[in-house]
Structure formats: structure tokens, C-alpha cells
Amino acid sequence: MNDLTRNQKCEMFRRMVTIRRFEEEVKRLYRAGEITGAIHLYIGQEAVAVGTCAVLRDDDYVTSTHRPHGHCIAKVFDLKRTMAEMMGKATGLSGGFGGSMHQFCKDKGFLGGNGIVGGGIGIALGAAFSAQYRGTDQVTVCFFSDGAANQGVLYECLNLAALWKFPVIFMCENNRYAATTPVEKSACTKDIAPRAAPYGIPWAICDGNDVLDVYRCVSEAVSRARAGQGATFIEAKTYRVEPHCGIIADERNKDELTTWMSAAQDPILRFEARLLQEKTLSADDIKAIREEVEKELEDAVEFARQSPSPTLESFATRRSQSYA
Amino acid sequence: MNDLTRNQKCEMFRRMVTIRRFEEEVKRLYRAGEITGAIHLYIGQEAVAVGTCAVLRDDDYVTSTHRPHGHCIAKVFDLKRTMAEMMGKATGLSGGFGGSMHQFCKDKGFLGGNGIVGGGIGIALGAAFSAQYRGTDQVTVCFFSDGAANQGVLYECLNLAALWKFPVIFMCENNRYAATTPVEKSACTKDIAPRAAPYGIPWAICDGNDVLDVYRCVSEAVSRARAGQGATFIEAKTYRVEPHCGIIADERNKDELTTWMSAAQDPILRFEARLLQEKTLSADDIKAIREEVEKELEDAVEFARQSPSPTLESFATRRSQSYA
């Protein structure tokens, strides 16, 4: 992408590394019992979140899924509060009330993870509607994966988005699995994106492990949306490297895993190689970035650990505000 | 259709006339207060129900909608019990417990009208699954209209029907309206049938006011289904002549109505003209059929009127059987 500055590429790389390292750390903390609950890791998909959010402004909207850490870091980039939320602390993005699946950040247009597969799709439609209603040029990106593509609400929303020309991007991260079900067993056709075709919604398939390809594809969609030309459907082909969730056994084919984690496929190794090759960054630059990420992550974990749990008092306050 | 015998065509004509006259009679009885509730008339769409059900066997399944009288007469052909159900009588198809929208007939594979727009689609999927599971060659036809085509469940079911090669026919009667909403305001594209394309489901559009075109199209679909080749999506272009429902005002364009009710479009007048032209029936034959229908309808109304209401006792019996 010739229009990306060195700084932008550098920042994209940093965020990808941050997501990867964040997830690895979460895994470690989960095993150590410092993080509990249902944890869905984003490892292997970093290029999608980062390539997408790099196109967006702070006031654009994103809806996410049960696997939200990557999207959240890419859009909000607040490691401390994200990690604190993982531990259910009062300083977390959602004050400890949401946890892993329910990170929210109103200031950065992050409309939340969602424990319901497909639950964010209607919300994205509403955010896009709202931007159009208020006459802003804000864009909404709706992240979901191949499993969610089988929820009927998606097709209701495609019809409405097309009918009303909403500034929304349906970003389907086809990571080849829904829990333990491979996409071949859940979708009757090879690709998901063409399901948008009958609605007259432009669609594209991109290499979800190539951050620049994702960026390119999303850029076009965002331009169209900002120009009032309506929705786009993008399918990013990628792979979920970790098991579905902390608690679930993984019986996938080992070769498949190895291939997708190889230097030829891993989104971070691929981007790193490219940055080195086109001399955007030197090996030293990369080392420096990795060290900075390490430091920030340590700080975030420490911050989360030191933070207080939400109290029954804060609970009661909130209750009297919003709950009858 | 050269493969249709004179008797078959004659029977199709008879059923179309029966539906028309049944609906006209229901309208009269509704105005007179003998029938109450929410009544959705099928006038103008007779060719779809009859052209479809003429292909089916008694042991094939049909799911219907809130506008079920036409489907019910075409599949079940029991005027007396259908009329008795309209009046909530114990002799009605559903014993008076269901009413207009909930005619059921297990013996004839009529899996019911449905008060929920889209509510029959999943049920049709299940009936098709069941035939496959039991190893029979029964086919299921799922009737719905343009409004229901915007319910997400349809797309979930298209995916499953394609994935599992179910013997099911999705019959979308595009009658141009959902309650008061014209199809242009509810669907983002001109045709609905192509929405099945991404699922790899063969689709076709037929003239829903030409009973032979419907018959031809459904015959192909049924052959495919019986042969284990899976689902078909058919869109029958037709028109709902009456207002949506007894109670609702109609503000449609008068010209539109006149066109669709003209001899060139009315499905019964068209079929009649054709039968006369190709000399399948004479004017006298047609007169005789119409008179027979009149007689049967009179008998049905009389039967319904004379029938008892379901009693609190039968109510209590049913209760102890199925209701805790």
C-alpha cells in the first residue's frame, strides 16, 4: 500500500504484536487462575482487526463478538483497562461488570464484544442508521465470523442495509471454525461473501492473514460508506490458531495448524518480513517495538493486578441508576 | 402442459373456483358477523396453491401461513370442515381450537396455517428432514410470501436445506404486499428467488397467475426432490386482490387492482379461457363445475352453522392429555 506512511505501518505492526502478546499473556494468566471465565483468543487473526481498524477514525463504530480482545485493542488501544477488565477489576473498560466478552468503550466507538453469536449485527445496523440519521459521515464495522454467518439476523440486516444504503461494513472473519465445527460442515458453499450478492451489496474476499490486503479492501469499503454509497460485505480468510475457548478440547488436524502458524502464513511474521524486505523497518526497529510492547504489557498486567474489584457500593449506585 | 389429463385440469379448475368462492363466502359471512377474528383472504392467488398442490401426493407435506384457506383447500379439499373451523366449531379441521389461521389436517399432510410470518419455514425444514430420515420419498412444500422473505429464519433454513439436500420446495408467493407495505419498500431487489442462488439452491420465477406455469415449475422441483436432489426455491409472481385482513383499510392504487383483476390477469378467468380455447372444457362443462361448487359451498356453510361449538368438556379432556 503506497498510501500508508512508515508511521502508519509501524503502528499497525505494533498493534498486531500487541494483540498477539496480549493473548499469549491472557492464556498464561488463565492457566495460572488469575483470569477466569470463558476466554476466546484471537491469535492468528491479528491482521483482520488491525488492517480494518487502521482505516477507521476514533468516532467510527465497531461491533465485536465473543472473541473481542483483538478488535478492542485495535480500535481502543488501552491495554491497561482491557487487561483490568479481563480480571474483572473496577478500572476495567467496563468497570469489571462485563469481562472478556463484554469490553465496551464508548469514547472510542467500541460498541462491545458480544456473548451471543450474531448479537452484534443488529447493533451495527443501528449504529450505521444513527450516523445517517444524525447526518455524520461515521462508518460502522460489524465483525463476525463464519459461525455467525448462519444466524438469520445477518440476512435481515443485509436487506435493510441495502434498502436504506447504510454506511456499514460487514466484516466476516472466516477463521474456518465455529467452536469445533469446521466451516465445510456449516456453510453449504465455499465462500460466504457471495451471500451478499443478491442484496446488491458489493462484496470482496481478502487474505485475512495479510494486513495490507485487509487494509486495502476495507479502505475501499469505508470510502464508499463515507460517500453515502452504502454497505460492503468483506470476507477475510483467516484461521483461528488457538482452541475455541479455554475450556474446550481441540481435536483439529495438526498439519493444518502447522501450516497456518508457519512463517508463510502467520500474519505477524508475514508483515514483519514484508516490512524488512521493503526496508520500512530494520531488524532493530522491530526489536525495539517488540520490547516496547513487552513493557506495556507488563505494566498493563501490573495495573490490572493492583486494581480494586468493583465494590457492592458501586454496584448499588449503578443499580439505582439504570436498574429498577 | 401435455402431460396433464383432462380430468386433472378439470379438477384444478374446480379447486381454483372453489377457493375463490370459499373466500367470497367467508368475506360475506365475516361482514355478517358469522365469522370473527383475523381473516386473510387468498383471492387472486388461487393458481399458486392449486398449481402446486396438484403436483403433490396426499402424503406429501405442506406448511402454510396466516393466509391458509387456499393452501388448505388445494391440499386437503374438505370444505365442510374448513368452513366449520372458520366458525370455531367442534367439527372444524382443528376442532374449533385453531380458527382461520390454524387449520391443520394430519391425514393430508397439511401441517397448518401459521399466525407468525415465517413461522412455517422451520417446520417445513423439519418435515423434509423427517422424510429423509425415515427414508421415504415424501416432499415438503413451504408456502410463504414476500413479507416472510425478510425473516432471517428463511436464510438459516436455505443453508441447512442445501447443506443436507432436503426434499423441500420454498414457494414464495410474491403477492406484492406485506400487510400495507409494498414489496419495493421491503425488498432491496426486484426479485426474491435469486436470494437462494448463493446457497446453490436452484431457483425459478413463475407466473403465479398461470396455474399451468406454476404446475410446470413445481413439477420439476418435486421430481428433483423425490430423486434426492434437494431443495428448490420458486418465486410465483402474483397479486393479493383483497385488503390484507378483514379489519385493515386498503389504500392501494385502484388501477393496479383493476389490472390484476382483469380477464387478462385473473388466474381463474385465464385458466377458463385457456380450457375453452384448447377445448378441454366446454362452456357447459364450466357452468356445471361452477354449479357443483356452489352446491358444495352451500352444504359446507350449512354444515358449519349446524355444528356444535367445542365444549368445555372436550377442552378439559384435551387439557389433561397434552397440557400439564
Next chain:
Amino acid sequence: MRKLTYADAICEAQLEEMAVNEGVFVVGEDVDIAGGVYKLTRGIMERFGPKRLIGTPVSEEAFCGLAVGAAMTGLRPVVEIMYMDFILMAMDPLVNQMAKIPFMSGGQFSMPVTIRAQAGVGTVEAAQHSQSFEAWFAHTPGLKVCMPATVYDAKGLLKSAIRDDGPVLVIENRVLFYEEEEVPDGEWTVPLGKAEVARVGTDVTVVSLGYTRRKALAAAAKLDGEISVEVIDPRSLVPLDMATIAASIRKTGRLLVVHEAPTRNGFGAEIVRHVIDECFDYLDSPPRVLGGADLPIPFSPSLEKACIPQETTIANAIREVCH
């Protein structure tokens, strides 16, 4: 004073709130055409145009989801669900999303959504067009629920609902739509969480939900001279004005709750639970619930009537509570 129908009261509330807050819009099936199927959005198109009165395809899950996203980003949606039965297509946006996001987000997002849904038995529309789900939504933390039974309340509660920063379900009654009542000129609101003593009495308290208020009042009038009946309409179920109910029971010592929804686990049981908690020592006889039959509503008109409380069955139940 002037005369107004229940349907027009709903229209007025929406028109007034749309005039003062441009974030308020109305969305639902057929709402934009000729004032809606039941004329509950009459006059809005003329005044505010299609931007703020949005007729949707039959896609309840999508447009309720749309309301969630719109509310999270600064708007104030009013969603019309034609029959409450159809809310079953939209349970995820209602229960998993709008009821929970204000809480799960740690209070970052408010959720000013009003859901207008109509219930009511008596129009002979059978089991899939006759359901009353108020108990479900009362059991859903994060939602407020009200059931206006008068023209005055139809307007006043709806205005409060639209102004509320959390999701409020307003259950309108289809049987009342075209009933006229005398109402004041101009604007008023009825606060959520404030019951009304619809009739003063001393022997027994009848708490009636929604349409049964009318039947309870008729039954009370019929019993006049024999039993002095106090009729309370809680108007909102969540929050519930237990103070007014408890004060009445401390006076009468007897309670009958009446509603159309099935008796089993209906909101009547919840009121009984509260009364037992707060007024046990004041009770002269066991509080009772007269709800609908624990059956789907049958089509046959005579059976339909037998499945919900009627004036005479209410009168009999009052007598029994007072035996």
C-alpha cells in the same frame, strides 16, 4: 376537557416527544403507511416525515437490534411491535442486548429505547395473537414494564417511557384502541412506578393489570352494597408501587390479583409474594390470583371468553376471597 381515544393518545404522546427531542424516531412494520395498521402512528408522517417514521420489512430481530445500536449512539428509538406475540422473534436484542448493555458496559451506555407492543385477548385471533408476556419481562432485570389501561395512562406512561434512559416496554391493549375517554387538554405524564387507586373501598383490594381494570371496576360496581371493593391499577409492573398496594391491604386485609396472562407464574404470583413479604400480619384471608387459563388461547369465541377473567368470574373470586 376533551375526548380522546386510546389510539390517539398513543399518537399524541409520540408527536409531543418527537417535537421536543429530535433524537426520537418511531420504527416498526407498516407504521409509515396511513398511520399504521391500527392507527397508532397517525399524524407523524405529515409532521416529521419518513426520516423519523420508519416502516420496516417483517424483520423484527433486525429492527429491534437497530434500536439497540441507535440508542447506544445517541438516539431515542420508539419501536412498535405489532402484536406482542411477534416479540418472540426479537428476544435476543431485547433481553440479551438492551436489557444488559447498560450494566455490562459498566454504565457507559444508556439505553433509551421504548418498545410498544400490543397485547389483549378478546378479538378472536387465537393462540398466536393473544399472548401477554408482562411476567417474562418483569423477570428480566434491566427492563421496565408498564401496562396502560386508560386513555390518560396510554399517553402519560408512553411519554415517561420515551423520556426514560433505560429500556421500557409499554404493553398497549388492542381491545381498548378505539375507546374514548375524557382527558385534559395539553400535555401530561404519568410516572413509571406509581399505581393508581381506581376505586376506593374497604373490604378487599383488587389489583388489576391492563384491560382487567375495566372488568374489575364493573365487578366492583356490581358488588356495591354487598362488598366494598378497592381497585388498584399498578400501571407499571417494574418498578412496582408496592407502597400503594400495601397501604390498601393494611386497610382491607384481603387481596385478589386479576390478569389475562396465564395464572401459572404470572405477575399475580409476584404481587402475592410481595404482599406476603410486607403485609402477612394484616391478612384476613389468603391472597388469590385470578389469571388466564394455563392454556393457549383457543379460537372458538366462547372458549376464548372462558379462558380469561370476566366480570362475573371476577365478582365470584372477590366473594370467595371475602367468604
Next chain:
Amino acid sequence: MRKLTYADAICEAQLEEMAVNEGVFVVGEDVDIAGGVYKLTRGIMERFGPKRLIGTPVSEEAFCGLAVGAAMTGLRPVVEIMYMDFILMAMDPLVNQMAKIPFMSGGQFSMPVTIRAQAGVGTVEAAQHSQSFEAWFAHTPGLKVCMPATVYDAKGLLKSAIRDDGPVLVIENRVLFYEEEEVPDGEWTVPLGKAEVARVGTDVTVVSLGYTRRKALAAAAKLDGEISVEVIDPRSLVPLDMATIAASIRKTGRLLVVHEAPTRNGFGAEIVRHVIDECFDYLDSPPRVLGGADLPIPFSPSLEKACIPQETTIANAIREVCH
């Protein structure tokens, strides 16, 4: 006797019923892969193959609809809904269709569908993975509802559900899946509508739903010597075995109902209503309900615990009822 986990009890029930009736099949998300995410369908693939163990895409509304159509045409589906929260995507097939069609069709169709859904709070999964909707379904005429709290009941109730000709919702508890208990060899059933007296006592009756049975028993043990607590597990909510509960209350004169679902309009209120109806004159103190908080379940582990009844809060509530 032998040891069996709750999860394996569920598997056994399905295997046994599949063996005797070839119309029985199991359908749900991921059920066909490695025995399912929570291993509740282990062994079925090996024995009955993919024809009768059907893994589905994430399309709850479609596959619950499929169950309705299959049941109407002679099969006997067992549907697994992974978390009960996801049942919100399938409310139309459950409530509008399967609960009503036997009735609306005038008894022509039976509806032998078993819905297995898991509930349970305590796995720190926050507001959208912690809901208990038993009260909703108890309020839905046409559905039966049961909540096995022991390994014995997990198998016995599920077998009865599968054999039942109407739709039965079996609410399994996720916190119990891998708990082992001693059970008999071979086959048994537990009838729907039969409560179990889990502990005999004389001072107070505690009716506990689902998992709270264990906590109630622990609290009762703790109070031993101070208060003699009878613990009743109704096991099925619909039909409800009020005879057993009423007999206990006639003995003890006191009642506490415990459940994890929110207190407001929970099934506790329904039990209180019944007890007031049937045992008012036997009561020495007002029956109480200790339910979950009327809040979405918060993620933070300490707050999650505070939102549902625990051994100590149950013990305190028992003391209060007995003051």
C-alpha cells in the same frame, strides 16, 4: 452401585432411549464432534452414527423449527441448546409453535420434543451466559419444565422427557456436569411431576430449584441442632408436585424457596402463590423467596457470587423465616 457423572448420565439417557426408539435423534451445535463441547453426547456417534446425531450450524431458530416439523411427522427430537441464553434465538419455534400446535390443531399432532438447555451461575461467564429462564417457560402453557439437580435425576428425568408426547424443557446445570454420584446399575426413570424430599426436617421447608439444592442441603446441615430443615427438590416445575410441598408445609408451617434466577417474578413467587392458596392456615410465618439479584449477572467473580444464593445467605434466610 457405580459412580457416574451428571454429563455421563445425560449421555446414558440419550443412548438408552435411542436404542429403544429409532425415531429419537439428537440435534444441536457441535454435538457430533468429540461428544460435544461439554461431552453431553459422548458415545452416540459411535453407536448410532451421523444420521441420528446431527451437528448444526449456529442457527438456533432453524434447528428448533426443524424439531417441530420432525415431531409433527413422527420423529422424537432431542435438541441441545448449548447455553440457555441462546434459546432467545429460538423463542418462536418453542413458544409460538411447539407449545401451541398440539392445542391449536385440536389434538391432531403430538409434539414429542425434548429441549435440553443448560443454565447455571458460577462459571464467571457474565450476563449473557448465566440466565435461568425456567419461570418464563413455566408461564408458557403447553410446555413442561424440569430441572435435574442430581446425577440420578439427570438421567431419569431426561428419559421421561424423551418418552413424553409433549414438549419438555430439561434445564441441565453446567456447574454439575462433572460431579460424580453413586447410582444404580442399568435403567431407571424419574417421572415428571414428582418432587423429592431431599432431607427430612420438622421446623421449616426449603424448596430449592436446580443447583441450589446442594447449597440448601449444606445450609441445612450447618443448621443441624439449631433448626430442623426439610429440603424439597420439586425436580419438575411443570407439572408441579404441590402435594409433596403442601404436606411438608402442613408439618413445618414455614417455607423458604431458593433459586438462582432473579427473584422478581421467579418461580419462587409461583410456589408462594400455591402455598398461600393451599396451606394458608398452616403457616406460622410468611413464606419467603431467596432468589438471585434482580440484576444481570456481573462478570467480576466476587460480584457474581453475591448475586446468587450461597450457603450462608440461605442459612441466614432460613433463620429469618424461623425467627
